[in-house]
Amino acid sequence: MTRAVKRTTHQGIREAIRARIISGEWKLGERIPGEVALAEEYGCSRTTVNRALQTLAQEGMVERKRKGGTRVRPLPTSQAQFRIPIMREQVESRGHRYSHRIESREVRVPPMAIRKQLELPDNDPAAYVESLHLADGKPFAFEKRWVNLGSVPAFSDADLSHESANEWLVRHVPFSRGEVRLSASAANAKQARLLGTDKGAPLFTMHRLTWFEERTITAIELSFAPGYEITFGV
């Protein structure tokens, strides 16, 4: 898999500079040559070097300050990007057939912790949906979801027979930001039964909370069947 990037493209220069940083040519925290110098060295315009360096800064590999110049980040904060998994995409990309099943659906006052997360006035009810995501008919993930009806009143009448709650919400309330928490938890009786495992089995769990503008939309707890992993490159 040879990388055939030309030397004077912003990508090529970005990788060249990255390599020089990795090779240790410039030490951690050290200032690297200015844009003009690099442009001259690589025989390209400053614009191109600028773009390369900006990208590296975005990735967290270097820090830039006006006048201060560009320097290698003190600690290699290698940050990773990964996509929030979408159930259907995830299942289908592995060549399985996706389906989902609503286990229960009701409107009631959520427990304290959820009220707080959703910033819900006391005694205000919210929609609660429990559902199971399946791959080729086999349980894949169990989802507990609370939807803030103050923000999304239409959810009460949503038809969830053909699309999941997530898909419905995505189509009706584009969300602007969210918060994700990843953890491990022990399966309770219900989770064990639905996911076909034993009580106490370690489950990979994802909590998600999403907002649209300044309003909370939905709080989700997803427990994945044993063996599930998130993988990504750095």
Next chain:
Amino acid sequence: MTRAVKRTTHQGIREAIRARIISGEWKLGERIPGEVALAEEYGCSRTTVNRALQTLAQEGMVERKRKGGTRVRPLPTSQAQFRIPIMREQVESRGHRYSHRIESREVRVPPMAIRKQLELPDNDPAAYVESLHLADGKPFAFEKRWVNLGSVPAFSDADLSHESANEWLVRHVPFSRGEVRLSASAANAKQARLLGTDKGAPLFTMHRLTWFEERTITAIELSFAPGYEITFGV
């Protein structure tokens, strides 16, 4: 906190377009106007619109194809960025004192799975280190690490009394890329004992494999004490 971004900067246009997507003006999967049209609408050059759209594409908000145009992502695959946690940073940023303890250290032939990951010739030994990361003296994470001595022979003589294996490696072998796997696993007897929990307790686990150029460097398994979470915004 008013946003005082001018309307003809690439940032301003990026946010304007983002707002229009979020507001639902263009539906999911729908094609949005071309660069030329947008440039005309906003009274700026195509270059500027191009940059705004490229950023949005990088963020995963839109998909772009040559000739195909730019369209809103069918499902908002909001990608998240998170930093690979550095133990010391993580512990200290929470106001605790970081320390670590080597539990065992030896050189031996690793099990099959590790040999395969490290692309190690059969019967080649590797360095094996078990260590415990502590926050204020309390166990925080248990680390099992294999180091490819073919790539990093100097590791044999590394002094790990003052810095962790990871810190030593980072200073001596800047790594270029890595792969991360997140999962949940049940604590075995040793993990339970060292992390002060029960056998079978669900542990948040991170596997990491790093390369420098085309050589594998180290394979790590980190098991976090119960209650550990990774959190990040989207």
Next chain:
DNA sequence: TTCAATATTATGTGCATACATAATCACAGA
């Protein structure tokens, strides 16, 4: 009708240029 060559189109990229802005430095004046 079918398939391959060609034209069209929207985005991708590099460059020269001009000006903006932030940080720093040197020097003059109090």
Next chain:
DNA sequence: TCTGTGATTATGTATGCACATAATATTGAA
């Protein structure tokens, strides 16, 4: 010595332009 004002420097950003490239549409020949 202290201070502020302007010069210098390095990065930030917008623009017009030319050309590259990929995907699609069209055309023409077999």
